Amino acid sequence: MRKPALKHSTISDVAALAGVSKSTVSAVLNNKKIRESTRRAVLRVIEELNYRPSPSARRGFRPATGKSITFIVKEAPNPYYAEILLGIQEVAGDQGYLISVSSSEGSYEVERRIVEQCTEREVDGLIITPILSDDVDLSHLFELKRHGAPFVLLEEVRGIRAHLVDVDNVKASGEAVKFLIDQGHSLIVHFAGPKYSEHTQERADGVRRAFSESHLRFDEAMIVHAGASPEDGYRVGLEYFGARREDRPTAVTCYNDLVALGLLRALRELGIRVPEEVSVVGFDGLDLLDYFPLPLTTVRVPKYEMGKRAAEILIRQIESRTSAPAEPEKVALKAELVIRASTRRLTA
Amino acid sequence: MRKPALKHSTISDVAALAGVSKSTVSAVLNNKKIRESTRRAVLRVIEELNYRPSPSARRGFRPATGKSITFIVKEAPNPYYAEILLGIQEVAGDQGYLISVSSSEGSYEVERRIVEQCTEREVDGLIITPILSDDVDLSHLFELKRHGAPFVLLEEVRGIRAHLVDVDNVKASGEAVKFLIDQGHSLIVHFAGPKYSEHTQERADGVRRAFSESHLRFDEAMIVHAGASPEDGYRVGLEYFGARREDRPTAVTCYNDLVALGLLRALRELGIRVPEEVSVVGFDGLDLLDYFPLPLTTVRVPKYEMGKRAAEILIRQIESRTSAPAEPEKVALKAELVIRASTRRLTA
DNA sequence: ATGAAAGCGCTAACAC
């Protein structure tokens, strides 16, 4: 009958095995003055038992000294988040906060686990781009509120009253479509984002609204499900444009710049010229795309600014150590349509 | 004479103020059966004091239940790390680990603070792309070793015997240059990376070696300091190529694909054609660049594979709970030159 | 130089 193999050994185990008291072991651990022979003996036992002192016990329950913030994103590879992060770093870094980024990869369950671990590890605050869940089960966010844990959202979550920093996506997306309509386009489709994102809904709604405010008729077929990555834009682009010739739309607005990037490649490979035959509009205004030879017309989201504002609100919340504010702050930043070379006026 | 304003209130404070015992407060905290009036009274005091139970005390010192790994990168916005992360997630996610990413942004000091916080917050293991420090002061990594904390490096650190997963950068960089020489180029420069990176040294050394093994003569002026970002490649590209006409190199190898991307933009704006007038070679083989219209010749690093291998080694280390291994594993993955459209044979 | 004992914030077992 062997001992339960996995139990972590404690300072008492070490003391007992070394034939000294706990305080002596503690002294060794903290490099106090100890007779060399004793020290060596203790260290030998520590080695043997593979003993590691528990950090929280060492602190005697006092909270960790370092200040930390976690930024929960939805897709690790999207530079969109990297640009927001820069803004967060700018504000929080100066104030001594360390930022860590975790990705939910579109999974609600992963998001919940990340939040739980943040609580467990005493992270001081969270900036979250939340997954849109079908469940009414927002329990992890409610838990945060209940615990009075500071957090800021970067997308609205219905049913949660919390701090929010975002742009008006419906409006911005609508303006992009309105621009295309004004340029003479009438066959317009929208390559929509992933189902797990509230922004996907809002940007599609923007398209609907722009049509309803125009002389044109909206048809749900104009909303094409794509996704959030270049692969998605590419795949759907090939499918969609590979399958039609004359009834082809003359313009596409995309969920984001990455989808637009994928679509541009698909069109290139299909021999369809941009903007001559098809106009393409992105969303986000990624800095990285400034290096792309064809300047993309896009909706520029002030990502850096978003990060800064979110961090400011979060830190204020953390440091004022007051519980949930009566009225959560809702910051609506301005998104701006940037017209470049991937769109053209339809003269036909 | 007011109380020290910042002391965190404890369960005893709440109990005292509410006129009940600690256990009653604890019961309220854990939703045990409590008379409604008592519960409300306690909650009111909790609210008033803005009391939050200490997670570690709740666990009674037992280590956090969730398993976690931290990935320390050097530049948050570089998709290179995102691709490695995918590999890490693949392996570690399946095993129930949550990954968080922190960026040192090229600062040795920040790297050290991140490592310290990881220890404080009981992160189970680290995957690190280390900053190259002039100091001999690698104390934070030594601390990790001393504490027996599991970690894997993605770049060599001289003087530290630790697990390592990397490619042979000297060889790979040399092969790129040799390829250019074989294609008839003799005026070749290297846009080198940031000083804080060991890879920068190794890749520059590859250039030197390729020249020394050729019939051509190497000159230190062929190593041009650029950086790691598109902005760096762009800025240095404009400076370098803007300043010369006839004595212009016919080929450039870059520290990474992002620098190459910046250089390509600079050349485009200067009206210099690629590959007709200048051949450009990148490094890393970013997936994202598959969406770039001009396919870039580059050295493909198996980033996904790197992440997987690093995670495997790390997790083995974590779970075998044995202290520092006698012999650290050094995994050298294969990097491969991918020849595409940004380079051409010099026929002149 | 070393040991005994108290205490950090909380939960759990048992009384009342």
Add this chain to the structure above:
DNA sequence: GTGTTAGCGCTTTCAT
């Protein structure tokens, strides 16, 4: 239902 007590792993007096 609620209070008492002990104990989680460690550091810190204070003796010895």
